[in-house]
Amino acid sequence: MTLNPDGGHYEQLFSKAAQRVAHQSSILVDLPNETPETISLAFGDADPHIFPAQQITASVAGLLAEDVDAVMNYAPADARLLAVVQQRLERRGVSVDPSQLMITYGSSQVLGLLPQIFVEPGDTIIVEGPTFLGAVEYFAAAGAHIETIPVGPQGMDIEALAACLLDLQHRNIRPKFIYTIPTFQNPTGTLMPAIARARLVALAAEFGVLVVEDDAYGDLHFKEHNSPSMLTLPGSEWVLHIGTFSKILAPGIRMAWAYGPPAVMKRLRAFKSESDCGTFVTRLVSYMAQDGWLDRHISSLRSHYAAKSTAMVAAIAEHFPKDVRTNVPEGGFFVYGYLPQDLPAVPLNDIAIAHGASFLPGTTGYANGQGTHEMRIAFSFQTTPNLVTGITRIGAAMRELRARNS
Ligand SMILES: Cc1ncc(COP(=O)(O)O)c(C=O)c1O
Known part of the structure; x- marks a missing residue:
């Protein structure tokens, strides 16, 4: 037999665990269809503007x-x-x-x-x-x-x-x-x-x-x-x-x-x-x-992220349909949303990306395929004006999907 790595012969060398990993998708990848212009609210990256x-x-x-x-x-x-x-x-x-x-x-x-x-x-x-x-x-x-x-x-x-x-x-x-x-x-x-x-x-x-x-x-x-x-x-x-x-x-x-x-x-x-x-x-x-430098830094992070969270929550109240339920976070990086039946998260995200913004569909948080009508929206990474524009675009995508379905 001629051993040819491209013919899959490497597969036999890998441990079972390594073979399992090869068949898994990682959530730490870009969303399909996103472009550099997309305002991504998908990932919980830290805000680069306040790196010390x-x-x-x-x-x-x-x-x-x-x-x-x-x-x-x-x-x-x-x-x-x-x-x-x-x-x-x-x-x-x-x-x-x-x-x-x-x-x-x-x-x-x-x-x-x-x-x-x-x-x-x-x-x-x-x-x-x-x-x-x-x-x-x-x-x-x-x-x-x-x-x-x-x-x-x-x-x-x-x-x-x-x-x-x-x-x-x-x-x-x-x-x-x-x-x-x-x-x-x-x-x-x-x-x-x-x-x-x-x-x-x-x-x-x-x-x-x-x-x-x-x-x-x-x-x-x-x-x-x-x-x-x-x-x-x-x-x-x-x-x-x-x-x-x-x-x-x-x-x-x-x-x-x-x-x-x-x-x-x-x-x-x-x-x-x-x-x-x-x-x-x-x-x-x-x-x-x-x-005490780290303590002072953490306290400035708290007010920085709190202000961004407040801006996002306000934009959501203004731009999302009223039957989209979202939490009001008391800390951390994320707002989480529960979508009505006619707004499934994956098609919604596709339309949102066409409008120039993205979020993380809820299924990416479940090991069992649930979360089809849930969404994670990160306020950590983008600037406040971008957060507001991103939410406006996602809100427009929600109305467009709803109009298509009706
Ligand atoms: C809940 C949770 N645990 C762990 C991590 C990974 O953190 P670290 O950078 O320390 O590996 C993250 C990163 O997003 C996270 O959200």
Whole structure:
């Protein structure tokens, strides 16, 4: 036999997991038909206008002057960054054991490691529907069986979760973990109340299941709230908390953290092939956090994103038909919409793109094909005038689709 890579012979070399990934679509791609002129409200990129370029430049110069050898060589992650994260968690009432804290290259790295340490093909995991499909893709690639729990106005429906756990128990299935984004959820923007968080962690402890609390948007609240991190609740020994500097500094820095049970942290460390994260970047982030600068930056981000959210919500009230229901976010990056029967999201988005704007159809947030009449609209990336123009165009597309159908 002649082995010819183009004839598919490589396929036989790949692991089963790699073969599964090849057959999956990623949501991290451009939407079809979008052009450079499209005002894209589809993706939750950070606002480039408030990247702290000056502070980054000054910090790089400062830390190179401080000790170039130390930051450029092989060495553990900078201990000062661990201290920064520890302090931020402690301020939220978490009693931190530094040995349970780990710095990672983005929270995505932890989400990618999770199935490696927990999932054999066919194992069950539980996610919210809709959710951050980027995470679910990693779990699905490992061959996980995915149970979806609906998200209501107050986040994951905890009674549906309880019923699901009970049903699985009756079938002798112990799920590996529950993946939740309780604070300004991606994509719905919902905030899970304290009482629901307490019940969720109590359920996890009762059924012996890890809760993965993805707190990507936790710092970006537009007003104060009293929903605690799950790490502070009874049963927290069942919680793995993931946080990131992506939304509060810049995604390109790729710095995040995980804090959780010693046994889980031990496996995560063992599977994180780069060992510690780079000295240069970890020192850079700790340098920027000095003297309260990061806190001041986060507070300016909160008002910046709050103003954009308000502008988008106002534009929606003016330009969308009244039977399109949308949430009013109290933090994070997204407005989420529920569309009436005659406005399915995918054809609507095609027409919106022809009008010069786009959003993310709801199906991209479900592992089970639901969400045909839902839409995620990001206010994070575009300028405020573009947000308003984008919403105006999507509103026009809604009227056009409705006219075509009538
Ligand atoms: C809920 C959620 N988790 C994790 C991530 C990935 O973050 P990171 O840049 O830290 O990998 C995102 C990014 O959009 C997100 O929305």
